[in-house]
Amino acid sequence: MQPMKTEISTDVQKAVELLSAGEIVAIPTETVYGLAANALDPDAVSKIFDAKERPHFNPLIIHLSDAGLLNKYVSEIPPKALDLIAKFWPGPLTLVLPKNKVIPDTVTAGKSTVAVRVPAHPVAQALLKRLDFPLAAPSANLFGQISPTLAEHVKKGLDGRICMILDGGKCDQGIESTIVAFDDDGTVVLLRPGSVTVQQLENCAGKIRFRTVNNIDPEAPGMLDRHYAPTTPAFLVEDPVQYFESLKSMKVGLLSFGPMDNLPANIEGLFLSAISDLQEASANLYEHLHLLDSLNCDILLLVKLPDFELGSSLNDRLKRAALSEIELKRHLLI
Ligand code: TXA
Numbered sequence: 192m193q194p195m196k197t198e199i200s201t202d203v204q205k206a207v208e209l210l211s212a213g214e215i216v217a218i219p220t221e222t223v224y225g226l227a228a229n230a231l232d233p234d235a236v237s238k239i240f241d242a243k244e245r246p247h248f249n250p251l252i253i254h255l256s257d258a259g260l261l262n263k264y265v266s267e268i269p270p271k272a273l274d275l276i277a278k279f280w281p282g283p284l285t286l287v288l289p290k291n292k293v294i295p296d297t298v299t300a301g302k303s304t305v306a307v308r309v310p311a312h313p314v315a316q317a318l319l320k321r322l323d324f325p326l327a328a329p330s331a332n333l334f335g336q337i338s339p340t341l342a343e344h345v346k347k348g349l350d351g352r353i354c355m356i357l358d359g360g361k362c363d364q365g366i367e368s369t370i371v372a373f374d375d376d377g378t379v380v381l382l383r384p385g386s387v388t389v390q391q392l393e394n395c396a397g398k399i400r401f402r403t404v405n406n407i408d409p410e411a412p413g414m415l416d417r418h419y420a421p422t423t424p425a426f427l428v429e430d431p432v433q434y435f436e437s438l439k440s441m442k443v444g445l446l447s448f449g450p451m452d453n454l455p456a457n458i459e460g461l462f463l464s465a466i467s468d469l470q471e472a473s474a475n476l477y478e479h480l481h482l483l484d485s486l487n488c489d490i491l492l493l494v495k496l497p498d499f500e501l502g503s504s505l506n507d508r509l510k511r512a513a514l515s516e517i518e519l520k521r522h523l524l525i
């Protein structure tokens with residue numbers, strides 16, 4: 192791949208022209224930045240996989256401007272999908288539905304289903320409304336790395352690999368969409384926790400099932416054990432203070448939910464929300480991980496969040512970004 196100049200711009204019309212010409216463009220959504228291409232053009236879609244170094248077995252989400260377009264791309268919409276659409280679109284919920292044949296196999300990695308969502312971000316909406324095709328878009332990061340919530344994060348990961356990043360500011364949800372599929376009996380199945388919580392899904396569509404996944408044949412490879420990971424070794428802990436003594440000769444980055452007082456001088460602490468608000472924590476999560484990862488720490492401690500509602504989705508991401516507490520003890524020989 193020839194290196195190219197990567198421009199950060201707010202010019203929606205330029206993004207329209209590039210995408211219409213079969214190029215890839217990073218775009219803002221309310222969850223994370225996506226790396227977009229014309230979903231109906233297999234050559235354009237394959238550029239996404241090349242730029243991200245994403246394995247081809249990992250299918251993409253398609254983005255529509257409006258739920259009214261869904262019938263063009265899927266062959267069946269179960270009743271509970273209609274309930275979820277009415278409640279959560281536009282917004283951070285992705286539905287996996289049987290695809291129809293206009294969706295190329297490159298998008299779905301050969302699966303008979305396609306993942307679809309209608310993003311709420313005003314810039315994504317303005318862009319999609321000017322296009323006569325849907326956009327296939329995974330998160331705009333190198334495969335396995337931390338997802339981007341600012342144009343600068345995209346630039347850091349994909350500089351020289353794409354020509355344009357459409358700047359829409361900070362993504363206000365801050366973690367990827369919730370992904371659901373439907374069982375044969377119409378029950379909603381959670382494939383990836385996200386901004387829309389389990390409680391919100393159940394309030395709308397009744398009891399849901401959880402699909403257990405494995406690393407060899409992940410249903411949604413966002414569910415791979417290790418994903419969204421910083422390059423600094425990171426560990427997920429319940430109570431960080433007990434490790435401070437063993438870590439005193441190291442430079443440590445610490446990420447906590449609320450502020451922590453009296454940190455030792457070797458510990459660089461960031462917190463996700465001054466008022467312990469889960470929504471604010473979600474918006475800041477990846478930005479803070481990017482920041483901590485740039486501080487040249489020896490090790491990062493990520494403190495587990497309260498494990499309910501949005502906190503459970505955030506813990507899911509932290510778990511994939513980090514090694515366990517047992518591994519920390521092994522690392523420190525304690
Ligand atoms: O918030 C989001 O969902 C962001 C923005 C850009 O929309 N996109 C995103 O895409 O997170 P990506 O590619 O990083 O994650 C999409 C996930 C992957 O884990 C993929 O395996 C799963 O969706 N997926 C896509 N199509 C699927 C299908 N047909 N069946 C099951 N899982 C699917």
Ligand code: MG
Pocket residue numbers: 329330338413
């Ligand atoms: Mg991703």
